[in-house]
Amino acid sequence: MLKLYNSLTRKIEEFSPFKKDTVKMYTCGPTIYDYPTIGNWRTYMLSDILVKTLKTLHYDVTHIMNLTDVGHLSGDNIGDPNTGTDRMTKASEREGVDAWEIANKYGKDFTESFTLINMTLPSLFPKATSHISEQISLIQMLADAGLTYTISDGVYFDISEYEKRGNTYGTLSNLDSIGDKSRIEKNTEKKDPRDFALWKFFAKGQKRHNMEWNSPWGTGYPGWHIECSAMSMKYLGDQFDIHVGGEDLKSTHHPNEIAQSEAATGKIPFVKFWLHGAFLRVDGGKMGKSLGNAYTLHDIENHGFTGIDLRYLYFSAHYRKPLNFTWELLQEAKISRTHLLSLITTLNKTTIDVSHEPYFLRFMEAISNDLNMPQALGITWEMARDQLLSQEIKNTLFTSFNSILAITNNDKTPENDTIPEHITNQANLRNTLRLEGNYDKADTIRNEIKKMGYDIVDTGNEYKITRSQ
Numbered sequence: 001m002l003k004l005y006n007s008l009t010r011k012i013e014e015f016s017p018f019k020k021d022t023v024k025m026y027t028c029g030p031t032i033y034d035y036p037t038i039g040n041w042r043t044y045m046l047s048d049i050l051v052k053t054l055k056t057l058h059y060d061v062t063h064i065m066n067l068t069d070v071g072h073l074s075g076d077n078i079g080d081p082n083t084g085t086d087r088m089t090k091a092s093e094r095e096g097v098d099a100w101e102i103a104n105k106y107g108k109d110f111t112e113s114f115t116l117i118n119m120t121l122p123s124l125f126p127k128a129t130s131h132i133s134e135q136i137s138l139i140q141m142l143a144d145a146g147l148t149y150t151i152s153d154g155v156y157f158d159i160s161e162y163e164k165r166g167n168t169y170g171t172l173s174n175l176d177s178i179g180d181k182s183r184i185e186k187n188t189e190k191k192d193p194r195d196f197a198l199w200k201f202f203a204k205g206q207k208r209h210n211m212e213w214n215s216p217w218g219t220g221y222p223g224w225h226i227e228c229s230a231m232s233m234k235y236l237g238d239q240f241d242i243h244v245g246g247e248d249l250k251s252t253h254h255p256n257e258i259a260q261s262e263a264a265t266g267k268i269p270f271v272k273f274w275l276h277g278a279f280l281r282v283d284g285g286k287m288g289k290s291l292g293n294a295y296t297l298h299d300i301e302n303h304g305f306t307g308i309d310l311r312y313l314y315f316s317a318h319y320r321k322p323l324n325f326t327w328e329l330l331q332e333a334k335i336s337r338t339h340l341l342s343l344i345t346t347l348n349k350t351t352i353d354v355s356h357e358p359y360f361l362r363f364m365e366a367i368s369n370d371l372n373m374p375q376a377l378g379i380t381w382e383m384a385r386d387q388l389l390s391q392e393i394k395n396t397l398f399t400s401f402n403s404i405l406a407i408t409n410n411d412k413t414p415e416n417d418t419i420p421e422h423i424t425n426q427a428n429l430r431n432t433l434r435l436e437g438n439y440d441k442a443d444t445i446r447n448e449i450k451k452m453g454y455d456i457v458d459t460g461n462e463y464k465i466t467r468s469q
């Protein structure tokens with residue numbers, strides 16, 4: 001039985017999905033304005049471990065991870081969700097290209113990096129800019145319900161009106177700082193400091209970032225929070241099982257998602273289980289671009305390490321505990337990983353066939369206990385050192401542990417081995433387009449893939465690639 005810490009109830013609970021054997025899960029993905037940091041990757045690792053665990057437990061998993069390519073202001077995560085500079089605009093200025101080019105460049109880098117760190121690709125990476133009409137429809141539902149108001153810089157969700165109707169806002173939040181505006185400029189037109197933008201207008205003189213749409217409220221672009229509600233509900237339904245993000249999202253982004261989704265559909269709870277990962281720190285302190293320590297996966301590789309060394313390092317702490325990164329710790333992780341793998345392949349002399357059952361059960365128990373990776377890794381070490389296990393049993397055990405750990409480079413499935421990466425990438429892109437209803441483009445890509453000798457068969461939201469006969 002899988003047990004998970006649910007931020008909503010602040011308790012460890014037995015996991016059960018809405019629909020037996022099927023899990024619908026959403027992870028708040030990156031804003032694709034730069035390379036993700038190893039902090040961001042720590043949070044995506046939480047999703048990856050969870051997906052691999054659910055699949056090992058034979059759930060049919062649909063995992064959606066959005067790509068934010070519009071609307072995310074730098075102040076969005078820290079209390080007042082409507083202030084600060086626009087991340088895409090800032091990146092456009094930095095690189096001298098428009099926001100669309102920025103999104104293409106970093107979106108491609110992000111999705112292609114999954115293989116570097118042995119992460120399972122989500123079923124879909126929907127982009128905010130491909131779901132403008134869904135976001136407008138959702139805002140319209142809230143407007144029709146009398147839960148929005150318009151001021152000079154945008155359309156806002158009215159939290160006090162929401163509360164007046166008997167709803168509770170901010171159950172997830174453990175921050176008193178929703179109202180703490182010390183770090184941020186005030187928007188004096190808002191009715192309540194907690195109100196957040198659903199649709200933004202370009203202010204007079206504001207630099208435009210080349211991403212703007214017409215809406216019933218005027219030309220502008222969606223606020224950041226609405227995209228996650230619109231896209232998760234489109235692909236997973238009005239209510240679904242699991243939502244994952246970093247701990248900072250507990251303060252405003254996720255409470256906002258809950259408020260606007262439950263207000264629009266009237267269905268409670270919007271999501272059953274909310275999981276939040278603790279932050280990665282660097283050299284004992286905060287990680288930040290201005291501090292020069294916001295390392296990326298590319299920095300890791302440029303220092304002679306692999307994404308899988310980093311993956312191994314992440315497992316040294318439970319996902320709800322802070323983890324410190326230093327280059328020395330990464331070096332230790334690399335040595336430790338190599339040592340573990342060599343122990344697994346070192347032939348034991350024994351011929352006694354000791355049962356492997358207890359190791360397997362203990363490993364699954366550790367994983368099922370709120371994804372206790374340090375403990376699961378400890379059991380893997382114990383097994384690797386066990387002189388009484390035959391080589392065959394060691395191999396069998398490691399293969400099953402490694403379907404979750406994924407700490408070797410050769411853990412690809414036979415199916416993936418035969419499908420080149422550029423084909424898988426194209427097929428993934430085609431699937432995204434198909435699910436977004438962009439059938440012409442999707443068909444063009446399917447034909448190109450066909451010309452390269454591969455067939456795609458769609459299976460619900462997923463697909464399968466096979467070599468053409």
Ligand code: AMP
Binds near residue numbers: 249
């Ligand atoms: P952002 O692009 O800033 O919205 O971040 C994308 C995801 O990474 C969110 O789920 C954040 O909570 C998470 N995140 C940001 N910084 C860190 C960090 N230092 N450690 C772990 N997760 C982080």
Ligand code: ZN
Binds near residue numbers: 027
């Ligand atoms: Zn989100």
